[in-house]
Every structure is written in structure tokens, then in C-alpha cells.
Amino acid sequence: MFNRELLKGSTSLVLLQLLNERDMYGYELVKELDKRSDHSLQVKEGTLYPALHKLEKQEYIEFYWQEQEKGPARKYYQITQEGREVLIEKTEEWQQFVNVMNKVIRRPKNDPVKD
Amino acid sequence: MFNRELLKGSTSLVLLQLLNERDMYGYELVKELDKRSDHSLQVKEGTLYPALHKLEKQEYIEFYWQEQEKGPARKYYQITQEGREVLIEKTEEWQQFVNVMNKVIRRPKNDPVKD
DNA sequence: GATAGATACCTTTTAATACTAGGTAGGTGA
DNA sequence: TCACCTACCTAGTATTAAAAGGTATCTATC
Numbered sequence: 001m002f003n004r005e006l007l008k009g010s011t012s013l014v015l016l017q018l019l020n021e022r023d024m025y026g027y028e029l030v031k032e033l034d035k036r037s038d039h040s041l042q043v044k045e046g047t048l049y050p051a052l053h054k055l056e057k058q059e060y061i062e063f064y065w066q067e068q069e070k071g072p073a074r075k076y077y078q079i080t081q082e083g084r085e086v087l088i089e090k091t092e093e094w095q096q097f098v099n100v101m102n103k104v105i106r107r108p109k110n111d112p113v114k115d
Numbered sequence: 116m117f118n119r120e121l122l123k124g125s126t127s128l129v130l131l132q133l134l135n136e137r138d139m140y141g142y143e144l145v146k147e148l149d150k151r152s153d154h155s156l157q158v159k160e161g162t163l164y165p166a167l168h169k170l171e172k173q174e175y176i177e178f179y180w181q182e183q184e185k186g187p188a189r190k191y192y193q194i195t196q197e198g199r200e201v202l203i204e205k206t207e208e209w210q211q212f213v214n215v216m217n218k219v220i221r222r223p224k225n226d227p228v229k230d
Numbered sequence: 231g232a233t234a235g236a237t238a239c240c241t242t243t244t245a246a247t248a249c250t251a252g253g254t255a256g257g258t259g260a
Numbered sequence: 261t262c263a264c265c266t267a268c269c270t271a272g273t274a275t276t277a278a279a280a281g282g283t284a285t286c287t288a289t290c
């Protein structure tokens with residue numbers, strides 16, 4: 001597990017990305033993230049549900065209920081067109097951030113910073 | 116400029132890295148980060164000084180005053196041995212986080228997730 | 231049938247931390 | 261004079277991840 005603070009600002013990006021692949025329900029998102037990250041991205045339900053509700057308010061995602069033959073009903077989330085646009089922006093932003101961080105923290109020799 | 120939240124959890128890493136290269140004073144750190152990141156990592160003074168004071172309390176950095184012939188005295192910060200050890204840990208943590216994020220947000224085809 | 235654990239949703243409160251907006255003071259240049 | 265740069269600082273606000281709790285259904289085991 002990482003410093004929890006590292007995830008800040010990236011949760012919505014990760015959720016939009018997963019929902020861009022397919023509709024998923026909250027509990028499924030938690031399990032999927034855990035699986036894909038080899039148990040190092042354990043987003044907690046206290047993080048997930050408020051984050052989903054915010055994305056919904058922003059109209060980046062929508063939901064629909066689906067009754068199950070067995071077990072509780074599932075609230076499936078679906079990305080919207082606006083959500084897809086925001087996802088592209090956020091992904092670019094993330095890539096830029098990583099580039100800048102690498103520039104700052106991994107300073108190769110013979111690469112002087114110009115003023 | 117990025118989503119401000121992306122920086123969370125990374126500020127101390129960045130500061131320790133810069134101070135691992137040479138002693139610097141607060142105002143210099145702000146300018147240096149701005150320069151190295153092509154003006155995309157503009158850490159504000161309201162962020163910097165509390166962060167430095169925290170690192171100091173944790174004994175990852177120390178300071179000494181240096182009077183200037185002209186202008187206000189400068190408070191130079193210096194990384195400690197403990198700080199260097201923490202820097203190594205934090206750098207590894209950052210790399211792992213980036214790896215996991217890339218795994219989650221950039222899903223190549225023909226790379227199914229195994230259960 | 232009782233109990234534990236998994237599934238599935240949720241909220242309230244706490245903690246961490248980046249930023250806004252302000253302050254002090256000296257130096258420089260038009 | 262006035263603006264702007266250097267150089268330090270803090271109080272308050274906003275955001276958000278997590279902890280800790282709740283509800284309800286279903287399944288498996290003793």
C-alpha cells in the first residue's frame with residue numbers, strides 16, 4: 001500500500017477509466033481495482049461511494065438499478081459523453097504530471113536546467 | 116497547471132529530492148521547482164513553508180541561517196541522513212504507484228487480467 | 231437455527247494537505 | 261513615490277481518502 005495521499009486527485013480518473021471499459025457497480029469497482037493493482041490500490045467504500053456520487057452530480061456518469069435473482073440489487077454506473085471527454089483530459093493531465101515529476105525527481109547528469 | 120490534488124503526497128518527495136542535491140532556502144525551492152517543471156509545478160508559499168516545517172519536525176531536514184550582504188537573511192535547509200533514507204523509500208513508493216496507475220488506466224489489448 | 235462471511239448499498243466524522251489571502255521587512259528601479 | 265522583487269511567515273478554507281459505523285440479503289457451516 002502506498003501513502004494514501006498519493007491517490008488523491010487520481011481516484012476520479014481511475015473510476016472513469018474503468019467505467020469507460022464497461023458498466024460496473026460500486027462493489028465491483030472496488031474488487032476490480034484491487035485485482036488489477038495486485039492488491040495495492042484498495043479503494044475503500046468510504047472513498048468510493050462519495051466519489052461516485054460526485055461524478056454523478058457532475059454528470060460524468062449515470063446509473064441504473066438492476067435487480068438480481070439472488071442477492072441485493074446492483075446500482076450500475078455508466079459513463080456519459082461528457083465523462084468520456086473529461087477522461088481524455090484527466091488522462092493527459094496525469095501523463096503530464098508524471099513527466100514533470102520524473103523530470104524533477106530523476107535528474108540525469110549532463111542535463112543541466114536552462115534558465 | 117494540473118489538478119492541485121495530484122500533487123498531494125508528492126510534495127515532501129520533491130522537496131527532499133531537491134535538498135538531496137544541494138542546500139536551498141525556501142524561496143529558492145519555489146523558484147527552482149517552477150523552473151524545472153516549465154512553470155507547471157508552482158508550489159505556493161502557503162504550501163511550502165508548512166511542508167518544510169513538518170519535514171523539520173520529522174528530522175528529515177535541518178536549517179541554518181545565512182546572512183546576506185544585501186536583502187533579507189536566508190534560511191537554508193539541509194537534508195539529514197534519515198531524510199536521505201526516507202527519500203529512497205518515497206521514491207520507490209512513487210515508482211510503484213506510477214506503475215500501478217499505468218496498469219489500471221492504460222489497458223493494452225491482449226493483456227487480460229487474471230483472477 | 232444460529233453464526234459467520236460474502237455481497238451490496240450507504241453516511242458521518244476525522245485527518246491530511248494544497249491553496250487563498252493575508253502579514254512583515256528590506257532592496258531595486260522608474 | 262510607487263511598484264515590484266526578495267525572503268520569511270500564518271490563519272483559515274476546501275478537498276478528499278479513510279475509518280468506522282449502519283442496513284439488508286444470501287450462503288455455508290456447525
